[in-house]
Amino acid sequence: MKISKIILYNEPTVPEIQLDRLRKFLENTFQITIETRKNLFNNLDDRTYKKIASIRILDIKKPFQKYSTSDEDVLVEKESIDMSQEKEPPLYDGVELQKIISELIPDNENRMDILNVIFTNKITCTFDESDYRYHARSLISSNPVIISTTGMIEAPAKPKQYYLDLMTNFSKDAVDEIKKRYKGQFLEYHDSRLSEIAEGYLLQAIMYYETGEAFCDNLDCRLFNSHWQKDLLHSQIDNKKLCEKHQEILNQFRQN
Numbered sequence: 738m739k740i741s742k743i744i745l746y747n748e749p750t751v752p753e754i755q756l757d758r759l760r761k762f763l764e765n766t767f768q769i770t771i772e773t774r775k776n777l778f779n780n781l782d783d784r785t786y787k788k789i790a791s792i793r794i795l796d797i798k799k800p801f802q803k804y805s806t807s808d809e810d811v812l813v814e815k816e817s818i819d820m821s822q823e824k825e826p827p828l829y830d831g832v833e834l835q836k837i838i839s840e841l842i843p844d845n846e847n848r849m850d851i852l853n854v855i856f857t858n859k860i861t862c863t864f865d866e867s868d869y870r871y872h873a874r875s876l877i878s879s880n881p882v883i884i885s886t887t888g889m890i891e892a893p894a895k896p897k898q899y900y901l902d903l904m905t906n907f908s909k910d911a912v913d914e915i916k917k918r919y920k921g922q923f924l925e926y927h928d929s930r931l932s933e934i935a936e937g938y939l940l941q942a943i944m945y946y947e948t949g950e951a952f953c954d955n956l957d958c959r960l961f962n963s964h965w966q967k968d969l970l971h972s973q974i975d976n977k978k979l980c981e982k983h984q985e986i987l988n989q990f991r992q993n
Contacts, residue, residue, distance in 0.1 A: 738947055738990050741850040742770040746777040748856040750819045751886040753931040756856075762936050767943070768991060777841055777855050778817060785837065786814040792833040797871040800864050801830045821858045821887040822926055831861035831877040831885075838881045852946055853881040854939065861885045875938055878951055882942040889934050893966045895923045923966035930974055937973040948986065955980040 743763060747756050760771040778789070790810040791803050804810075813820060813827075820826045842853050861883055862871040875888035885892075899922075902915045924930060937959040944960055945951030953960035956972060958980035963969035979987060 738767065738769065738993065739850060740767075740769060740852045740943065740946065742772065743767075743852045743854060743943075744772045744774060744846065746774050746853070746855045748858055748886055749776055750817075750821075750858050751856070751927070751931065753927055753929060754856055754886060754935050755932040758932050759935055759939065763939060763943075766940075766987070776817065777838065778814070778857070781815075781841070783811070783815070785841070787811050788837055789814045789829075789834070792830045792837070794828040794830060794862060794871055797828070797862070798869060801833060819858055821860065826860055826887070828862050828871065828873070829859050830871075831863050831874055831883060834859070834861060835877055835879065835881060835883060838883065842881060849880070852943065854884060854942065855881055856884050856886060856935070858887050859885060860887045860891065876941060876951075878942050878945045880946060882946075884935060884938050884942070886931065886935075889931060889938070889969075890924045890926060890928070893923075893963050893969045895919070895966050899923075922970075924969070930970075933977070934969065934973050937969075940979075944983065944986070947990070953980055953983055958983055 745756055745759060748754065756773045760773050763769075763771045787806055790806040790813070792801070793804040793810070795802055795804055838855055839847065846853065860873055861877055862873050863877070864871050873888050873892040875885050875892045877883040896919065899915065899919050903912060906912060906915060924934065940959050941951045951960065952962035955961060956968060957976050957978075959972055959978065960980075960983055961968065961972040963972060978984070
């Protein structure tokens with residue numbers, strides 16, 4: 738493997754990702770050095786907080802344009818206020834956020850054999866030229882890697898009927914009843930399954946960095962690129978293993 742060490746940066750507002758558990762999972766899977774660290778976004782200078790606030794997405798149907806920040810926007814970044822569950826949470830350009838994070842990685846760790854993985858509750862998006870709009874992403878690959886804990890919950894779609902039921906029932910009691918009816922069929926905030934889901938995204942990030950291929954077409958593989966919550970839960974929770982082809986690649990990594 739070209740990776741000799743992986744550094745995992747924590748997102749403290751989401752304790753369910755369990756960084757120590759992920760460290761053990763990676764050590765057992767790849768047998769390389771894993772280090773865990775605190776949130777990367779703490780104690781930055783005001784200029785950097787302003788840069789992060791400036792990459793919010795103004796219009797999901799337009800390519801990236803720098804956002805004109807307010808003092809409140811910068812304060813949200815500086816105080817690490819969790820906006821992920823707000824009615825209209827800010828969306829961030831994932832590629833631009835990756836550039837800012839790259840500047841924050843210490844020079845001696847900003848190198849090819851050290852993979853830096855940043856967990857964040859920010860909703861990261863990328864602009865898709867095929868339909869000319871931004872889409873929420875759970876994973877922004879390359880190095881540094883960004884894994885959005887909110888993206889795990891919001892990016893893969895919930896059942897179609899769930900959305901239809903919500904659209905035709907507006908009272909709070911009805912919404913609560915609908916959510917109860919579908920409970921367990923998709924991830925929710927502070928879901929105990931988030932750490933197992935994170936394992937799959939880590940595997941996808943590492944495989945992409947090592948082979949240039951992040952995803953697999955086989956639903957029974959943890960590298961499957963799930964667009965639906967039911968597929969995500971199947972590949973990462975119910976099945977929870979690699980397909981034969983990718984298991985062989987992993988075995989080769991272990992031998993080298």
